[in-house]
Amino acid sequence: MVHEGMPAMPGYTIELNLEGRTAVVVGLGAVGRRKAAGLLAAGARVVGVDPMASTTGGEPLAGIEVLAEPYRDQHLSGAFLAVAAATPEVNRRVVRDAKGLGILGCSASDPGEGDFVVPATWTSGPLVLTVSTSGASPALAAALRDRAVEALGPAAAGLAAILVELRPLVLARVPDSAARRPLFLEWADPKWLALWQEEGPEAVRRDLVRRIEQAAASGPADSAHGREDRPEP
Numbered sequence: 452m453v454h455e456g457m458p459a460m461p462g463y464t465i466e467l468n469l470e471g472r473t474a475v476v477v478g479l480g481a482v483g484r485r486k487a488a489g490l491l492a493a494g495a496r497v498v499g500v501d502p503m504a505s506t507t508g509g510e511p512l513a514g515i516e517v518l519a520e521p522y523r524d525q526h527l528s529g530a531f532l533a534v535a536a537a538t539p540e541v542n543r544r545v546v547r548d549a550k551g552l553g554i555l556g557c558s559a560s561d562p563g564e565g566d567f568v569v570p571a572t573w574t575s576g577p578l579v580l581t582v583s584t585s586g587a588s589p590a591l592a593a594a595l596r597d598r599a600v601e602a603l604g605p606a607a608a609g610l611a612a613i614l615v616e617l618r619p620l621v622l623a624r625v626p627d628s629a630a631r632r633p634l635f636l637e638w639a640d641p642k643w644l645a646l647w648q649e650e651g652p653e654a655v656r657r658d659l660v661r662r663i664e665q666a667a668a669s670g671p672a673d674s675a676h677g678r679e680d681r682p683e684p
């Protein structure tokens with residue numbers, strides 16, 4: 452059964468660029484500190500509001516601008532988003548004030564009241580893996596994330612890191628977009644993960660670079676022909 456505070460349906464998933472943006476976290480208990488740490492890691496300027504901040508435990512407060520005072524709506528001025536992790540009563544005020552100011556708000560106690568929920572996340576280089584249960588079971592979300600990380604492992608993150616490097620090379624060496632397409636689609640083949648596991652990153656890089664050189668040498672006509680064997684995604 453869906454409980455009252457849950458979002459009516461799963462939300463729209465995005466990856467926010469928080470560089471240079473201000474995020475306000477109200478309540479710096481274990482939950483607020485965890486959210487603040489995630490926001491800091493994503494490049495946000497984090498302001499934490501909690502009259503008891505110095506006595507709470509959890510993730511360290513380093514890097515957070517702490518205001519040791521009870522929440523007031525003025526704390527939200529200039530913010531891009533707000534996370535309410537205090538008592539349910541305070542959280543309700545925070546998300547209501549945020550809505551009034553057009554600021555994105557998350558309630559750690561009443562997921563249905565805010566604009567977003569925070570999924571369980573794993574990041575490594577350019578690779579981001581998230582699992583959400585839309586409030587049904589955050590513990591399950593974290594456990595499923597852990598299983599997925601175990602299954603994909605360093606090979607997936609390492610492959611993504613190599614591809615960040617190789618994408619500009621392809622754009623420069625294979626100017627014809629029809630010729631590039633089969634090359635880019637081939638990067639999704641699980642064979643690269645298998646090769647990584649069997650022979651390591653250098654073998655993957657070597658074969659990927661070889662494929663780019665082949666495509667660059669064969670030119671638009673040949674590569675476009677190769678495309679016929681591949682199904683559209």
Ligand SMILES: C[C@@]1(CC(=O)O)C2=NC(=C\c3[nH]c(c(CCC(=O)O)c3CC(=O)O)Cc3[nH]c(c(CC(=O)O)c3CCC(=O)O)/C=C3\N/C(=C\2)[C@@H](CCC(=O)O)[C@]3(C)CC(=O)O)/[C@H]1CCC(=O)O
Binds near residue numbers: 572
């Ligand atoms: C994924 C993660 C991300 C993060 O916070 O960074 C996250 N919660 C995590 C852990 C966790 N949270 C809770 C437990 C105890 C077990 C349990 O209660 O199930 C554990 C497990 C633990 O502590 O190990 C308790 C809890 N959580 C919420 C409520 C309120 C309610 O349910 O009404 C209550 C109190 C319930 C009560 O009153 O008892 C609400 C939310 N928690 C969410 C996210 C959002 C939904 C995401 C989703 O459903 O997928 C949402 C809706 C809003 C939000 O906070 O964004 C993080 C994993 C961190 C990691 O390991 O990486």
Ligand SMILES: NC(=O)c1ccc[n+]([C@@H]2O[C@H](COP(=O)([O-])OP(=O)(O)OC[C@H]3O[C@@H](n4cnc5c(N)ncnc54)[C@H](O)[C@@H]3O)[C@@H](O)[C@H]2O)c1
Binds near residue numbers: 477479500522539589
């Ligand atoms: N979303 C989640 O992952 C999750 C997990 C567990 C609990 N919760 C909920 O999140 C909230 C926080 O959980 P917690 O375990 O960190 O609790 P906590 O009691 O450790 O921390 C809450 C903090 O809010 C502060 N606070 C109280 N009134 C305030 C005010 N007026 N202004 C600013 N700060 C104020 C307190 O000083 C305290 O440090 C609770 O509502 C809890 O039900 C959420």
